[in-house]
Amino acid sequence: MKIIAMIPARYSASRFPGKLMQDLGGKPVITRTYQATVSTSLFDDVIVVTDSQIIFDEIQNIGGHVMMSKKPHECGSDRIAEAVENLDVDVVVNVQGDEPFTEVDSLKKLIQVFKEDTQHQIDLASLMVHITDQDEIKNPNTVKVVIDNNNVALYFSRSPIPYPRDESVDVKYYKHKGVYAFRKQALMDFYHLPMLTLEAAEKLEQLRYLEYGKRIKMVETTVEGVEIDTPEDLERANKLWK
Template sequence: MKVISMIPARYSASRFPGKLMQNLAGKSVILRTYEATVATNLFSEVYVVTDSNIIYDEIVNNGGKAIMSIKEHESGSDRIAEAVATIDCDIVVNVQGDEPFTERESLEKVLSVFHDDPNKDIDLASLMVQITDWDEIKNPNTVKVIVDQENFALYFSRNPIPYPRDENANAKYFKHKGIYAFRKEALLEFTELPMQFLEASEKIECLRYLEYGKRIKMVETNVQGVEIDTPEDLERAKKLWK
C-alpha cells in the first residue's frame, strides 16, 4: 500500500492572512509543517500543493517538494485531488498547512484504519481529540465532531455539539484535527461532488462527504498541538515550541 502526504497551502486566509509564512522558532509555519510531516517517515512522498509562488519557493528553496495548482479551488481536498490525479498511490493523507505539530503517533492511528480494512469498506478516515475547556468548545475556529458508537462521524460543526441542554448528561466534546486520509479513488470522487449547503454554511469541507451519504471513520488521539488560525494561536505555538 503506497501512502503519500499532500499539504494544501493557500497564502491568503480570511482570519490570518499570510499565516503560513509567519515565523515559528526561526522557520515559517508551512516549512515547519512540511518538515514535521516528512519526519514521521510514514510516507513515500510529501508534497506541498499551493497557489502561491511565495509558498512554492519557500518549500523548494529549502529542499522540499511542492506543486503549483493549475486551477482555483474551494477546499484543500479539491486542491490536492488535482495534484494527485497523475501520481501513483493508494492512500493520500491531507495534512493542513497550519499544523506544525504534526507527529507520527496520530498519523499511524489514522492509517491503521486502512490496514485493518481488507475489504476496502472505508474511504476516508480522520482524527479527533477530546476537549474540555469551554472557551475552546465555544470557539467557532475549533471544529467539533460527534460520532456514533463505532466512531463514524455524524456531524461536524463550529458550534458546540451536542448542545448541553442537560449539563448532567456527561457529554464529551471532540475537536476535529485537520488531517484526512483518503483512498485515492474516493478523493477523486469527492472533487466531482458539488458543494451543498451544509459545507457552504459551516465552511467545513468534510460535510460534503456526509451530505452525499459517505462515511468518515474517526480515530481518537490524545495529542493536542496547535492549529494556527489566528495571531493568538501563533503566540501559543511559539510558547509550546519552546
C-alpha cells in the first residue's frame, strides 16, 4: 500500500486567524507539524495543502512538499480530496495542521487498520478518547461518537450520546479526535457527493460518510494532544515545547 499524510492548512481560521504561522519554539506551527509528521517515517510522502501563499512559501522554503488549493473548500476532507484526486495512493492520513505534537503510536494504529482489513470492509479510520468529565460530555464543542461492538462508528454528535435515561447503566463516552485515515476511494466519493441533512444540522463532515453508508473504524487512544485553537493554546504549547 502507498500511504501518504496530507496536512490541510488554512490561514484564516475563524477563532485564531493566522495561527499556523504563529511562533512555536522558534518556528511556525505549520512547520513544526510538517517536520514532526515527516519524522515519524510512517509515510511515503507528507504534503501540506493550503489556500495561503504565506504558508505555501514557508513550506517550500524549508524544502517541504506543498500544494496550493485551486478553489475554496468548506472542510479539510474536500481540500485533501482535491489535492489527491490525481495522485497514485491507497490510503491518505489527514494530520491537522494545528497539532504539532504528532503522536506516532496513534498514527501507527490508524494505518494498521487498513493493513489488517484485507477484505476492504473499512472506508475510514479515526481516533477517539474516553472522557468522563460531565462538562466535557455536555459541551457542544466536544464531538462525541458512539460505536458498535466492533468499534465501528454508529453516530457522531455535539450532543451527549448516548443519552443516559437510565443512570444506573455504566455508559462510556468517547470524544472524537479529528485525525482520519481514508481509503482514497472513500475520500473521492465524499468529494463528489452532496451534503445531506445530518451533516448540515450538526456541522460535522464525518456524518456525510455515515449518511452514504461508509464504515468508519474508531481506534481508542489515551493521548489527547494539543490543538492550537486559541492564543492560550499556543502559550500552553510553547511551555510544553520548552
